[in-house]
Amino acid sequence: MWISPTWQGRQTMLAKVMLASLKTRRTSALLIVAAIGLSVLMIIGIDRVRHQVRANFSSTISGTDLIVSARGGPMNILLYSVFRLSDPTAGISWKTVEHLADHPDVKWWIPIALGDSHRGYPVVATNDSYLAHYRYGRDQRLVLQSGAWFARADQAVLGSAVAARLGYQQGEHIVLAHGASGPAIVEHDNHPFTVVGILAPTGTPVDQSVHISLEGMAVIHRGGAYRSGLPPMLGQARDKPDSVNAVMLGLKRRMAVLSLQRELSRYEREPLTAIIPGVQLQRLWRITAAGENALRATSLAVLVVALLVLVSTVLAALEGRRHEIAVLRATGAGRLAVYTVIVGESLCFTVLGCLLGLGVLFLAQWGLAPMALAEWSLRLPEHFLAWRELPAIGAILLAGSLAGLIPAEKAFRNSLADGLTPRN
Structure with missing residues (x-):
């Protein structure tokens, strides 16, 4: 034109x-x-x-159908079990954990015990299921950036942010302290842990956590001593903890989520609360x-x-x-x-x-x-x-x-x- x-x-x-x-x-x-x-x-x-x-x-946890904890507020359970943003409530007994693990609808389970820290970073006691089944983002699994997953009660695996901020490498010794937040109450200096692995960055609270075995947590809280020559735990700890703070469950059938949630709300041995992570996230956005x-x-x-x-x-x-x-x-x-x-x-x-x-x-x-x-x-x-x-x-x-x-x-x-x- x-x-x-x-x-x-x-x-x-x-x-x-x-x-x-x-x-x-x-x-x-x-x-x-x-x-x-x-x-x-x-x-x-x-x-x-x-x-x-x-x-x-939303990407912090993926593929987990239920999170089971002691009776408490659903939002608080989500915050401390997934995001480490709140103090954990009372734990659930190990017998209840075994009941959940043996439930016919449960495909996999991840026990989590909290309450300790290292220089301000939370300590997560768990087992091999954490590395095998925990997912974040779009069904991404945890990957070790260096080293190996813990195989003994005196070994620890660090999140990427913990290792970067504190300058830790494999082979270094760290001391944990009782208390999930704030100043340390009691240091477990008689039971040092050896760093054996560092996880790759995930952009989730996993990066900010120190991971040890349930056996390791049981030992430092009971005042016992480490035993040498222990084999890899494969989901079972020789020294079982008295309780854990939460259990993440993956079910064989997604259709069973609501029925299992109702079943656990009426559990007779002890009061439990089972939350669906996605539902609680939507509530969090509304808040x-x-x-x-x-x-x-x-x-x-x-x-x-x-x-x-x-x-x-x-x-x-x-x-x-x-x-x-x-x-x-x-x-x-x-x-x-x-x-x-x-x-x-x-x-x-x-x-x-x-x-x-x-x-x-x-x-x-x-x-x-x-x-x-x-x-x-x-x-x-x-x-x-x-x-x-x-x-x-x-x-x-x-x-x-x-x-x-x-x-x-x-x-x-x-x-x-x-x-x-x-x-x-």
Whole structure:
């Protein structure tokens, strides 16, 4: 399609007018861009953190049908057994664990005993089933980055974050302490553990944990001594613990989940609670929804303030631009041309603000990614802009453009007040 030189020349002239205006108002333009960039940083940043936290929480455990623990709140059971974010409640007896292991609907079982720590990192006592059956993400299994899984009561396997943060290697000796969180209550310095393996990074609380055998936990709490020459445990400990805090179950038939859950709620030997991890995760999202909405409202308020600053700044500058607009009108520019200049400037501010906010967010992700993974087992996104974020960016650009309509209409009315004849 052919474009007339006259029309093309006018567009070039309007672009030059906008650029010249922006240069003369550099300070105010930079402040507007910074304000919009901050709002974009908050809106997209909060959405990314929310999305990534949900993804990390959801991927922490996969394929586990039920988690059985002593009678207690389902949410608390999920938090301490999977995420290590709460103190464990009373344990369930080993006889009950054996009953669960022998249940005809149970395919595999993973006992977990908590309550100890090492330099602030939780200690998880378990058996070989943990390495064989624990899944995270999309049915991913745990893999040893170096060394081997524990085969003796005095051996420990570290999560990747523990090894990286504390600088541990295979063969080093560590001392555990009683107490799952806070300062150590009693150190088990008479029973040191030897690091025999380090797990590969998973982006889950597994990275933040020290893993020992159930036998090892039983020994340090009973004050006994390690026995040499013990064979690999293969899911059975020679020194059985009195109790564990939770048992993860994988069932032979998914259809049996609800029936087994009801059966365990009526267990006669001791009070039990069996939770479905996926159901409790959905409850967790509903609980945190209010906080997420508050953060979104705050970021939207920042955007509204930035747009108001944009409008007020452009309006304040109109008085000094009356001659500029008058020259445009004298050359034949109509309402559309005036609107193009003013709204174009607002859109330019918004585009630059979006690029600034996204750029700062990308650099922050890149810089904080190693610390987030090591400290919180949180994998930060690596992209500059995701497809799901395009609607939000589009809405911000539209809002920025619309914010220029009020100053544009005022500029056009000023030109009429100056005695110019409109040419539409």
